[in-house]
Amino acid sequence: MSKLIIANWKMNPSSLEDARLLARESDTDGLVVCPPFLYLEAVRDELNLAGLGAQDLFWEENGAYTGEISPFQLKNIGVRYAIIGHSERRQYLGETDEMVAKKVKACLDFGITPILCVGETKKEHNDNKAQEVVEREVMIGLSLVGGRESLVVIAYEPIWAIGSGIPDDPENTVKMAEFIRKTANADVPVLYGGSVTPENADDFLRQKEISGALVGGASLRGESIKAITRIANSVVK
Ligand code: PGA
Numbered sequence: 001m002s003k004l005i006i007a008n009w010k011m012n013p014s015s016l017e018d019a020r021l022l023a024r025e026s027d028t029d030g031l032v033v034c035p036p037f038l039y040l041e042a043v044r045d046e047l048n049l050a051g052l053g054a055q056d057l058f059w060e061e062n063g064a065y066t067g068e069i070s071p072f073q074l075k076n077i078g079v080r081y082a083i084i085g086h087s088e089r090r091q092y093l094g095e096t097d098e099m100v101a102k103k104v105k106a107c108l109d110f111g112i113t114p115i116l117c118v119g120e121t122k123k124e125h126n127d128n129k130a131q132e133v134v135e136r137e138v139m140i141g142l143s144l145v146g147g148r149e150s151l152v153v154i155a156y157e158p159i160w161a162i163g164s165g166i167p168d169d170p171e172n173t174v175k176m177a178e179f180i181r182k183t184a185n186a187d188v189p190v191l192y193g194g195s196v197t198p199e200n201a202d203d204f205l206r207q208k209e210i211s212g213a214l215v216g217g218a219s220l221r222g223e224s225i226k227a228i229t230r231i232a233n234s235v236v237k
Contacts, residue, residue: 003205003232004153004191004212006115007033007219008055008083020046025222028229032081033219037069044078053081053115056089059102061110071110081113083214085141087159097140105144108151115153115191115214116141118180122160130158131179138183149186155214156180161194163217168194170203170210177209198227206235 007026013019019039023046026033034053035043044052058068074082084107085100100116107114118137120130134156142149156176161168168176170192177190192204193214204210212232218224 002030003210003235004189005031005225005229005232006053006081006083006155006191006193006212006214007031007050007225008086008193008214008216009033009035009219010055010088010216011036012220016042019043022220022222023047023050026050026219026225028226028233030233031225031229034081034083040074040079041077051080052078053083054079054112055083055086057082057084057103057106057112059099059106071106071112075110075112079112081115081153082107083155084114084116085137086117087119087157087162091159097137100137100141101144104141104152105146108145108148113151113153115155117155117157117193117214119157119159119162119194125158125160130176134176134180135183138180142184149184149188152184153189153191153211154180154184155191155193157193157214163195165195167196167200167204168192170207173204174207174209177207177211196228198224198231201228201231202235205232 023043027050029049031050032053034055057071061072084103089095104114118134120133173192189211191212196213196215197218
């Protein structure tokens with residue numbers, strides 16, 4: 001199976017022009033670009049090879065939900081993937097496992113592939129609680145999918161590795177990927193996220209248990225995300 005690379009631009013870049021330029025520079029087969037909502041259509045129009053993803057969505061189709069964006073609206077403009085339950089949303093926006101579960105279900109109901117993010121904090125890691133936390137996030141995150149587990153992508157993102165420049169040990173990620181599949185009771189693709197760069201991408205992507213990568217910082221440079229995606233494409237047997 002080919003590997004999947006997700007570019008999570010987070011709240012970047014600052015202008016529509018820069019978003020267009022970054023999309024053009026990043027456009028590669030095997031990549032999914034997740035820009036801020038307000039750049040989605042412009043980015044879509046620049047991409048020929050890469051797919052389009054959103055960084056979040058709401059679980060209702062329409063209605064009185066000020067500031068929210070529905071899976072139906074996103075599907076209509078060409079979004080095929082959505083990052084769900086990213087640790088920054090859990091941390092700063094109060095997203096709970098129950099909200100995450102509703103969003104995962106909403107994705108599946110509207111034909112969008114959810115990328116469910118799970119991972120432990122530094123303290124939980126040091127207290128040997130990583131598996132306990134990941135198990136809870138996976139179990140509740142998948143609790144409403146009703147037998148459609150195989151349509152979900154899970155991203156293991158240890159929170160201490162995100163934006164820190166210190167990635168996980170690939171051997172640990174492999175173990176976690178196996179644990180996640182066991183917990184999900186399905187052969188779900190498991191991506192790794194947390195300080196992935198062109199220099200370390202191969203350490204993760206050459207592992208058959210790791211199905212791809214979710215890339216933040218390095219996705220803001222076209223050259224870097226292209227290099228990572230090329231590595232992903234080259235390890236496919
Ligand atoms: P990073 O972010 O690559 O900058 O560590 C990953 C993420 O948060 O998805």
